[in-house]
Amino acid sequence: MTHALDIRKLEKAYGPQRVLKGVNLDVKPGSIMGLLGPNGAGKSTLIRSVMGIVEPDAGSIRIGGHPWSREAVRGVGYLPEERGLYKDMKVGEQAVYFARLKGMDKADAVRALKGWFERLEVAGWWDRKVSDISKGMAQKIQFICTVVHEPALLILDEPLSGFDPINARRIIDAVRDLAESGTSILLSTHDMPSVERLCDEVVLLHGGEVVLSGKADVLREEGWAGEQEVVFRGNDLAFTNALGAGAHLDRIEPDVADGVRRAHLRLRDPAQTAGVLQALSSSVDVLEFVKVRPTMESLFIQAVNAAGSNTEAA
Amino acid sequence: MRVGLLGAVIFREWRTRVIKKSFVIGTLLMPFLMVGFVAGVVLFTDRTEQEQRVLVEDAPGLITRLDAASGQYVPRCPGCFPERANHGYRFVREAPADSVWQAQGYTLLVEYDEAVLQNKAGYLVYETSPGMVAKRHIERDLSRAMEHARVLASTDLDWAAYQRLKLDLILVDREVSEAGRVEGGGEEIRGGIGFLFSAILFLVLAVYGGLIMRSVVEEKSNHVIEVLIAAVRPEELLLGKVMGTGAVALTQLVAWSVLSTVAFSAFQLFFDSGALTPGGAMAVGEEVPVDLLTVMAENEFTAILLDIQWGLMALSTIGFFVGGYLLYGSLYAAVGASVASEQEGQSMVVPIILPLMFAYVVGSGALQNPEMAAFTALSWFPLTSPVMMLVRVAVGVSLWEVIGSWLLLLLTARATLWLAGRIYRHGVLHDGSLTGWKLIAQWVRGHGR
Numbered sequence: 001m002t003h004a005l006d007i008r009k010l011e012k013a014y015g016p017q018r019v020l021k022g023v024n025l026d027v028k029p030g031s032i033m034g035l036l037g038p039n040g041a042g043k044s045t046l047i048r049s050v051m052g053i054v055e056p057d058a059g060s061i062r063i064g065g066h067p068w069s070r071e072a073v074r075g076v077g078y079l080p081e082e083r084g085l086y087k088d089m090k091v092g093e094q095a096v097y098f099a100r101l102k103g104m105d106k107a108d109a110v111r112a113l114k115g116w117f118e119r120l121e122v123a124g125w126w127d128r129k130v131s132d133i134s135k136g137m138a139q140k141i142q143f144i145c146t147v148v149h150e151p152a153l154l155i156l157d158e159p160l161s162g163f164d165p166i167n168a169r170r171i172i173d174a175v176r177d178l179a180e181s182g183t184s185i186l187l188s189t190h191d192m193p194s195v196e197r198l199c200d201e202v203v204l205l206h207g208g209e210v211v212l213s214g215k216a217d218v219l220r221e222e223g224w225a226g227e228q229e230v231v232f233r234g235n236d237l238a239f240t241n242a243l244g245a246g247a248h249l250d251r252i253e254p255d256v257a258d259g260v261r262r263a264h265l266r267l268r269d270p271a272q273t274a275g276v277l278q279a280l281s282s283s284v285d286v287l288e289f290v291k292v293r294p295t296m297e298s299l300f301i302q303a304v305n306a307a308g309s310n311t312e313a314a
Numbered sequence: 315m316r317v318g319l320l321g322a323v324i325f326r327e328w329r330t331r332v333i334k335k336s337f338v339i340g341t342l343l344m345p346f347l348m349v350g351f352v353a354g355v356v357l358f359t360d361r362t363e364q365e366q367r368v369l370v371e372d373a374p375g376l377i378t379r380l381d382a383a384s385g386q387y388v389p390r391c392p393g394c395f396p397e398r399a400n401h402g403y404r405f406v407r408e409a410p411a412d413s414v415w416q417a418q419g420y421t422l423l424v425e426y427d428e429a430v431l432q433n434k435a436g437y438l439v440y441e442t443s444p445g446m447v448a449k450r451h452i453e454r455d456l457s458r459a460m461e462h463a464r465v466l467a468s469t470d471l472d473w474a475a476y477q478r479l480k481l482d483l484i485l486v487d488r489e490v491s492e493a494g495r496v497e498g499g500g501e502e503i504r505g506g507i508g509f510l511f512s513a514i515l516f517l518v519l520a521v522y523g524g525l526i527m528r529s530v531v532e533e534k535s536n537h538v539i540e541v542l543i544a545a546v547r548p549e550e551l552l553l554g555k556v557m558g559t560g561a562v563a564l565t566q567l568v569a570w571s572v573l574s575t576v577a578f579s580a581f582q583l584f585f586d587s588g589a590l591t592p593g594g595a596m597a598v599g600e601e602v603p604v605d606l607l608t609v610m611a612e613n614e615f616t617a618i619l620l621d622i623q624w625g626l627m628a629l630s631t632i633g634f635f636v637g638g639y640l641l642y643g644s645l646y647a648a649v650g651a652s653v654a655s656e657q658e659g660q661s662m663v664v665p666i667i668l669p670l671m672f673a674y675v676v677g678s679g680a681l682q683n684p685e686m687a688a689f690t691a692l693s694w695f696p697l698t699s700p701v702m703m704l705v706r707v708a709v710g711v712s713l714w715e716v717i718g719s720w721l722l723l724l725l726t727a728r729a730t731l732w733l734a735g736r737i738y739r740h741g742v743l744h745d746g747s748l749t750g751w752k753l754i755a756q757w758v759r760g761h762g763r
Contacts, residue, residue, distance in 0.1 A: 051544045070547060078544045084536035089330055100322045101545040145541070 002065035004029050004153045004184030005050065010059035012045055012208075019045045020056070021208040027153065027184045027201075032175070034195040034216070035188040036296075037205035038304055043188045044081060046205070047155055050186075051078050064152055074103065077151035081158045081188075083142050085130045092117075092126035095145050102149040109148065116144040120170060135162055143171060147178060154178060154185045160194055172198060192297040204300060206307040212299070220293040223302070226267030227292040228276075233260050234284025242283035246276045260287065319546050320554050327529070327558020332565055341566050345573035353581050356606065366401030366448050369420040370456070371409040374428040377459040378405040391462035391473060395455050401448060403455075416441065424452065431464060508708025509677050511631050512701040516674045519638050519700065520667060522563045523646035526555060527659050530650025530742065539742050548739035553731065556643040563639065564632075571628065582606045630707045630716065637723035638700030642670065644727070644734035651741035652754050673698035677705050694719050696726035 005027040012020040019042045027033045037043050048054040050061055052073050063072040086094055092113065099109035117123040120140045125133055133141070139162045147154060159175070160168045172194055179185055179198075189195060195202060195216070202219065204212035212219065226247070232239060236252055243249055243265065250264040267276060277289050294302070331337060372378045377394075378387040387405040389395050395403055401422075409415055409423055422444055426436030436456075438449065465476045533539040542551055585606040645666050653659040673692055693702040693711075699719045707716060737754055 051540075053540060053543055074545055076544070078541065080537065080540040082537040083541065084538050086330070086532075086538060087536065088334075089326075097322060097326050098541065098545075101319060101542070103318075 001028065003027060003062070004031075004064060005186060006060075006062040006065075007046070007050070008060045010046065010049060010061065011057045012042075012049060012054065013057055019208050020049070020059075022059070023205070023208070023210055025203050025210070025213075027186050029152075029184050030179060030182045031200040032179045032185040032187055032198050034199035034202040034296075035186055035205070036190075036195065036202055036300055041205040042208040043205055044157065047078075047080075047157055047186070047188060050155065051076065075149075075151055075153070077102075077146045077149065077154040077183075079142060079146040079154075079156045079159055081161070085138055085141060087129070087131040089130060090126070091122075091128055091130060091133065091141055094130060095141060095148065098145040099148050102151075104149050112148050112150075113144065116148060119174070120144060136164065136167055139163060140167065140171075143174070147174070147183075150183070152182075152184065154183050155188075156185065157188045158190070159187070160189065160191050168194075192295065192300065195296045202296070204303050206304055209307075211307040212303040216296065219299060220296070223294040223299045224270065224291065225294075226270040227294070228265050228267060228273075229288070229290045229292050230263045230265065230280065230286060231256070231260060231288035231290075232263065232280070232284045232286050236261065238283040239263060239280065242279045243276065244279065246272055246279065264292075320550055320557075323546065323551060323554025324558040324561060327555055328561045328565070331525070331559070331562045337562075337566070341569045342573065345570050345577050348570075348574055349577040349581055352578070353585075356585070366422055366444050367420045368401055368403050368422045368424060368452060369409060369415050369418075370403055370405045370424045371407070371426075372405050373407060373426070374430070375407065376428075376430070376463045377456070378407075389459055390466075391459050394458040394462055401451070412439070422448075422452070424456065431460065505705055505709045507627065508705040511627050511708065512674065512677055512704040515631055515635055515638065515704060516670055516701050518563055518567070518635065519642050519670060522559055522639065523642045523667070524663070525562075526559045526643050527646040527650035527663065528656055529555060529559065530647050530738075531653065531656050531659060534651070534654070534742060543742070548742060549731075549735035551742075552644065552647050552735050552738045555647055556640060556731070560636070560639045560643060563635070567632070567635075627704075627708065630704055633720055634700040634703060634723065637696075637720060637727050638670075640727035641696060641700075641723065641730050642666070644731045648734035648737040648741070648754075651738040669695075669697035670701055673701040677701055694722065696723045699723050 003026040005025070007023060007025040010020050010023040010025075011018070023042070023046060025033075025035075025046070035043050035046070045054055049056045050063075050068075050073070052068070052070060061068040063069075063076065066072050089097070092110075095113045095117075096106060096109045099113065100106065104112070114123070114126075117126060120143070122137060122140050122144075125137060125141075130138060130141075143159060146156070154175075156175070159171055163171060175185060175187070175198060187195070187199060199216050201215050202213065203210055214222075228247070230239075236254075239252070239261075240249060245268065247265045247267045250266065252264075253262040256262045267273060273291075277286065280286050280289075370378075372387065377390055379390055380386075381388045387407065389403075389405065404420070409425070410418075412423070415423055421440060421442070423439040424436060425439060430436055438444075438452070444452075462473050465471060465473060469476070471479070533542065546554070646663065649659050649662045649666065653662060676689075676692070679686075679689070689702060689706070692698045693706050693715070695702075700723065703711075703716060703719050740756075741754070
């Protein structure tokens with residue numbers, strides 16, 4: 001399979017500081033990959049290497065199956081974390097300029113832009129100067145400028161920063177639609193809920209190395225350490241006794257509904273799920289028995305902490 | 315080099331600066347101010363000269379005699395006082411009090427005594443200064459009349475014979491060139507004109523160079539640069555920026571030329587129609603109409619404007635502007651890429667603009683001695699040739715020298731663009747936390763990203 005983006009053994013150092021240490025990453029066609037990591041992990045350097053802004057010391061980058069080239073990069077939609085617009089230009093004029101730099105002719109650019117302006121509800125701002133519009137509005141314009149040329153690969157660095165929840169939702173929907181229409185997306189963000197909502201796969205960078213990668217749901221499944229949520233009707237003592245040594249009870253929320261309680265527990269042996277459920281069912285009326293998979297945020301913290309301890313130990 | 319991309323960058327740079335109120339106002343206003351200035355000089359000169367009525371108190375009776383028929387004092391040498399459009403004379407032996415001659419409508423009174431022939435000095439009395447031109451005319455007329463008196467008093471010659479014998483030698487310049495002897499001379503005036511053009515070029519290079527630097531710093535500070543660099547090669551962006559801003563300067567120069575020509579032609583038409591002269595466009599005592607060019611030729615300042623070979627100077631100015639602009643514009647862009655703020659850039663720009671400033675300052679020396687070897691060298695040296703060669707072009711220089719110097723300038727500009735491109739490529743994405751010549755040297759060598 002030809003990957004939309006294929007990075008192999010990428011290395012980059014600034015002086016004595018190694019920022020990327022042999023990073024491997026690939027974005028499959030039509031998928032959304034979350035690029036995660038704490039500040040200073042090397043995410044921006046990785047993205048800037050792909051965009052040709054930073055020259056890597058070693059490793060290879062292929063875009064759409066082709067070796068890295070300026071021409072290949074030109075087709076990529078790129079929304080940097082630190083972004084801006086020309087304040088003395090009109091909004092529409094500026095959007096057309098960026099589209100033309102991406103190879104569109106003026107008529108096609110205007111047509112495509114008008115569509116996006118309608119969709120993100122900024123059509124009325126076409127003839128206004130950038131200096132007259134709000135920050136949120138400018139963010140939307142920047143997003144539109146990034147996607148207007150229908151890139152096969154889209155790299156978004158913190159695309160939701162600065163948006164209110166309603167507009168953030170609009171951008172998330174737009175990103176999802178782009179992926180459904182075949183665009184491959186590399187999404188760098190600290191916004192974990194959006195990662196859970198959007199990303200098919202994630203890569204977690206820490207100290208310039210990949211410390212966690214894979215499909216988001218698989219990672220959450222693999223990260224599951226026996227957490228269960230049980231909604232039941234019955235006696236707390238009977239419930240606790242039924243658990244026995246099979247699980248550790250965290251807490252019970254009383255009266256979530258009329259006589260109904262919710263218990264949070266962790267199975268001592270995740271393989272014994274069926275046995276625990278059977279034991280509980282014989283003592284109380286079990287209404288729900290739900291596996292609680294870890295959030296991306298908790299996986300993130302866990303992985304970063306683990307990587308940190310390994311570094312210290314080394 | 316992708317022409318479409320480069321064109322888009324050039325067009326944006328050009329459009330955002332040209333479609334601006336300040337540019338439109340400045341471009342429209344300047345030619346009208348310039349023509350207005352010339353018109354002011356012409357009209358002011360014309361009017362002040364017409365207003366003079368001169369009363370000459372010839373107390374010793376040196377230059378006048380009593381005309382029995384009219385009972386008035388008239389010049390012994392009528393030809394010494396030619397009819398002038400701007401002023402007329404009346405002669406008396408004893409002038410009345412100041413308030414009286416003024417009340418009689420005279421604006422100037424000339425006084426002298428017997429000693430005038432020895433000390434060559436008299437007085438010009440007025441309430442309002444008549445200006446240099448009118449004063450010089452009066453001095454010349456009276457000098458000739460007194461010369462006439464001295465000739466008659468101290469020689470046996472009559473005035474006509476003296477005039478025939480008198481000789482004012484004029485040396486007409488003839489320069490030996492490859493084509494034989496050609497017309498020469500007038501270096502100072504022509505050099506002055508060249509100096510004027512070089513001053514304009516120096517200002518345009520400095521102003522528009524600064525504009526490029528500001529534009530680069532702006533793109534760094536508003537973070538547009540990261541998006542741009544992802545789409546356009548840094549070298550293309552640099553070239554587009556330099557060419558776009560240069561196109562703005564050319565637009566302004568061309569607009570100024572066209573509008574100045576139109577405004578001047580309109581003023582000339584208006585002036586020649588006589589609408590501006592109360593008595594019509596006829597000189598007093600003359601049968602021919604007074605046109606604008608004649609009036610300008612009589613004025614010292616405006617006569618220089620008529621002397622300019624506008625075509626040649628415009629061509630040379632544009633040629634050296636293009637080369638000089640590519641050279642200095644790319645250096646300004648490189649500085650813009652290397653700094654975090656415009657203020658920081660200003661201090662780095664000084665050593666860059668210094669050679670041009672040096673050429674501008676020593677250019678005035680070239681007016682005195684344009685053939686000096688040092689000036690010839692400076693007119694070939696690319697960092698100073700845009701300014702210095704213009705002075706030499708105005709004075710007169712071989713065509714091969716002009717073309718050679720220009721080609722050398724273009725070659726150097728190309729090399730500078732390459733060098734600036736390397737600095738720009740690394741510097742434009744640099745956050746500005748560390749700057750300095752050492753870092754720039756690293757960028758030139760290709761390190762630092």
